Amino acid sequence: MDMNLKLKIWRQNGANDQGKMVDYSLSDVSPDMSFLEMLDVLNEQIINEGGEPIAFDHDCREGICGMCSLYINGEAHGPDRGITTCQLHMRKFKDGDTIYIEPFRAKAFPVIKDLVVDRTAFDRIQHQGGFISVNTSGNTQDANSLPISKHAADEAMDAATCIGCGACVATCKNSSAMLFVGAKVSQYALLPQGQVEAADRVRNMVAQMDAEGFGNCTNTGACEVECPKGISLDNIARMNREFFKANI
Amino acid sequence: MSGVLSSSIGRKVAMAASAFFLMFFLLQHFVINLTSIFSADAFNELSHFMGTNPAVQFALQPVLIFGVVFHFVMGFVLELRNKQASVKYVKNNGAANSTWVSRNMIYSGLAILAFIVLHFIDFWFPEINHKYIANLPEDPSRYYGELVHKFHSPVRTGAYVAAFAFLALHLLHGFKSAFQSSGMSAKRAAKLETVSKIYAIGIPVGFIIIALFHHFNQH
Known part of the structure; x- marks a missing residue:
């Protein structure tokens, strides 16, 4: 069954910007989507509404390259174990969930933009x-x-x-x-x-x-x-x- | 070598070394205190030895005080540096991957520091005053009476019991952590799990029993 989600996502326009959590709503999310595909869909929605898409890191989407990051609901790479964010699927969440999405945070990993950090x-x-x-x-x-x-x-x-x-x-x-x-x-x-x-x-x-x-x-x-x-x-x-x- | 001690790993191992020393001291302190339950004379004899033996007084005692101060100062330094290195999350689920005690060593440590201040006011300062400032005549049988007198107050007894509970929390992570910091593999450290729990819970519970025994056994 498709899900409706509330998303709280960190937006930050460069390393010197203070940044803040911004609320989004996303409907009809398939549980078979990967987490990054869900963000792709959200970005399409934001672009269609004339907004600036959310910047986030990704590359192979196979759990090999180490490029994707994200701190999801208070955990690195989300609530699952032994996987990267690109291997996390929306079936791990429930309809109506509120999901917090933040960049990997450390002084040595400054934010470049939104969810992208300099590693x-x-x-x-x-x-x-x-x-x-x-x-x-x-x-x-x-x-x-x-x-x-x-x-x-x-x-x-x-x-x-x-x-x-x-x-x-x-x-x-x-x-x-x-x-x-x-x-x-x-x-x-x-x-x-x-x-x-x-x-x-x-x-x-x-x-x-x-x-x-x-x-x-x-x-x-x-x-x-x-x-x-x-x-x-x-x-x-x-x-x-x-x-x-x-x-x- | 100074480069080693100022490195992150050097500090970590120095912290572990001081922890080993303090854990050994705690064990011998516990053994001596435990005798007070069974024999006032034995407690007096051991306390008199510890309080008057020149090697204990002028060699071990300064090393102990240095060890305590070093452990606390290094603990604060590491905590401050770690705070400077980290950035807070809006939502963080620390309980998903680590124990509360391991994440909050600074708070259990602060509670133990407060206890040590109370303990020094109760026993160490009067002892130093008795021997080296007021130069009062030595009485080898005074120690047991002083101990029992201190545990007359329910407030002080309660404070000691609470402090030993924090000590148990601190040791539950600190015992294993000291071995890991000094290079012991996680597999070997896991084998120490039982010993770690016996020490971390057994010693503080023993101290609590001693405090409560003397509180409820007032003559």
């Missing part, structure tokens, strides 16, 4: 060591020739599934980026290819994380719960161990 702080952290330096001149060692335990390979893969969407920061009461940085440090710390630059990587990435103004982790565990890829808190503990190993 390039994550890119700058990655630039400080979220990679391995490999000589690709043609005589690169075959990765399969390096023995790696199944357990380490699995844990590294799990860490590498982080799509850098920023839900961890958005949901953390301290706006901490430690789950993201922990995952990026861990995916290399667990593998032989990551050992050569391990100390510099963790030192530099943590320094950049601090410089970007993210808060400090207090182990509430909210990030792990809201992470669309289920990145474990273990990665934060591993980052802490790597950090001390690099500095002692």
Whole structure:
């Protein structure tokens, strides 16, 4: 059955604008729509009424790219678990519901417009060591020739599934980026290819994380719960161990 | 090394280290207080030792006071920095993904700080005055009487009981959190869940029993 919804959506015209919640009504919403399709329909309605459409981030709409964000009814990526906003469907809501839609909020994620936030702080952290330096001149060692335990390979893969969407920061009461940085440090710390630059990587990435103004982790565990890829808190503990190993 | 201590991870581990120290102190304080239920003499003997032994007085006591002050100051510093890093939501459903105690450590901590001020006024300042300012003659049998006298007042007993309830809330998150901050994996930390609950609930409940025992057992 199609639904009629009340929407309270954050509108903000640029980083320096104060911004406010604006009320919208949307009728005949199919429960089979994705959340972003619902916003597409709302934008068509706004454009037809001569208004400015709501800006929001999206790209692959398959839960892979990490581009979509949104804080829906008080939760990053909405009320479902293990999904991004683009994988959230309107069947999770009921006819007559009021839905609050806000951008991911953190000082390090300034609003660009409406629901779009600047998450390039994550890119700058990655630039400080979220990679391995490999000589690709043609005589690169075959990765399969390096023995790696199944357990380490699995844990590294799990860490590498982080799509850098920023839900961890958005949901953390301290706006901490430690789950993201922990995952990026861990995916290399667990593998032989990551050992050569391990100390510099963790030192530099943590320094950049601090410089970007993210808060400090207090182990509430909210990030792990809201992470669309289920990145474990273990990665934060591993980052802490790597950090001390690099500095002692 | 100064760079490590000023980093976010360094501060977090320093906070955990001071928490470990305070949890160890709390355990030994509890064990000594517990003897007051069973034997006035044993309590007097242990208190006299703690109150007069030079190693305890001039080495452990300053370290303890530093540990308490450090934990509170670092707690406030981290809270302020975290507030500066975050932006409030119009609607936030914190209960969907985390416990109330984990999100409100600052408030349980503030309640414990208020209790420590009361505790210092009740016991520590009079003790320092007795020994080092008024230079009163040492009486190894005075401790039990002083303890029982303090729990005569229902208001003070009530304040202690309330403070221990906040201590339990603080420890319910703080015990596990200290292990995780110092690098213990979540899986190993989960194995500590039972120990964590026993400590976090058992010690404060024990302190409450001691306070109520002396309140209702006035001679």
